[in-house]
Amino acid sequence: MxxxxxxAAVAAAILASPGQAAADLWSDPLxxxxxxxxxxxxxxxxxxxxxxxxxxxxxxPDVLRNGVSNAIANLREPVTAASSGLQGDFANAGVAVARFAINSTIGLAGVMDAAGAMGLVSRPEDxxxxxxxxxxxxxxxxxxxxxxxxxxxxxxxxxxxxxxxxxxxxxxxxxxxxxxxxxxxxxxxxxxxxxxxxxxxxxxxxxxxxxxxxxxxxxxxxxxxxxxxxxx
Structure with missing residues (x-):
């Protein structure tokens, strides 16, 4: 999807301005x-x-690798919260804050996605x-x-x-x-x-x-x- x-987005952009779209898409001066x-x-x-x-x-083991990945993902939640807030998306920012608070405590420093089990899923932002x-x-x-x-x-x-x-x-x-x-x-x-x-x-x-x-x-x-x- x-x-x-x-x-569709790329096609629309190219149809709108073929020359400029191609230049913007592939320009690589370095x-x-x-x-x-x-x-x-x-x-x-x-x-x-x-x-x-x-x-x-x-x-x-897979379970340990997944736990490490979960903990690292948890550390990104404050970034998602800040980025979402700067974009005016306070709903996503609030979910990110809640996820960080829950996973950092109940989720054992983020090793377990306890917030996800509660239905709290944020959209990653940077x-x-x-x-x-x-x-x-x-x-x-x-x-x-x-x-x-x-x-x-x-x-x-x-x-x-x-x-x-x-x-x-x-x-x-x-x-x-x-x-x-x-x-x-x-x-x-x-x-x-x-x-x-x-x-x-x-x-x-x-x-x-x-x-x-x-x-x-x-x-x-x-x-x-x-x-x-x-x-x-």
């Missing part, structure tokens, strides 16, 4: 630098992350979506070392969010950020490697998938599931 909505960083990230993916992901999945909602341009496409695809707007939003978190939570926040990043990378590595190695032009395919993914998120507030960004 999400893919159909996205296809492509030479991005391709070099993409090559570096691919070497890290193949040489480090894929073997580590295999070890992680073979040695850590600061990039909040900036998009207020008309901030996405800027050029970026590939960030060890991180992957982004845009200038998204990277700026992420940096500002981390800086704000550090000012509130102190340097201990880095441990949570690094842990979340490591687990997320291990979870995504097999699918990302498969996507990369089955694409004729892996860089162009990754750019296309990421930009469509983020633009769909900005357009309707829903993160679109793709082969590149699976939800497990």
């Amino acid at each position: 999400a893919q159909s909505i996205l296809a 492509e030479p630098m991005n391709r070099a960083v993409h090559g570096f990230n691919r070497a890290v993916l193949d040489g480090v992350l894929v073997p580590a992901a295999g070890l992680y999945r073979s040695t850590v 600061m990039d979506q909040a900036l998009c909602a207020h008309g901030v341009p996405e800027g050029p496409f970026l590939i960030i070392p060890f991180y992957g695809p982004s845009t200038l707007r998204d990277a700026t939003a992420q940096a500002a969010m981390i800086a704000g978190g550090l000012s509130l939570a102190g340097e201990d926040l880095w441990a949570g950020v690094l842990a979340a990043g490591a687990v997320g990378a291990l979870d995504a590595a097999p699918a990302l490697a498969a996507f990369d190695h089955t694409s004729v032009d892996a860089y162009a395919a990754q750019r296309s998938a990421y930009l469509q993914h983020r633009r769909a998120a900005c357009a309707n507030g829903e993160i679109m599931e793709t082969a590149l960004f699976p939800e497990e």
Whole structure:
């Protein structure tokens, strides 16, 4: 359904302004630098992350891996609450706050999704979506070392969010950020490697998938599931 909505939206945009739509969709002024960083990230993916992901999945029981993923997802609820509030979506913000409060207590620091069992489900939002909602341009496409695809707007939003978190939570926040990043990378590595190695032009395919993914998120507030960004 999400893919159909996205296809319709892209088609409508192209019909409305063919030349401008194509230019906006594929413009990549930093492509030479991005391709070099993409090559570096691919070497890290193949040489480090894929073997580590295999070890992680073979040695850590499913129930424990799911608990870790739940705990990390719980830490994102305050971001969803803040982003939703900035967009005027106070209903989603309220659900995110309730989920964080319930899962952080009854759910044992988020290991269990107790709020979900109560029927409380928030729509994931981030600061990039909040900036998009207020008309901030996405800027050029970026590939960030060890991180992957982004845009200038998204990277700026992420940096500002981390800086704000550090000012509130102190340097201990880095441990949570690094842990979340490591687990997320291990979870995504097999699918990302498969996507990369089955694409004729892996860089162009990754750019296309990421930009469509983020633009769909900005357009309707829903993160679109793709082969590149699976939800497990």
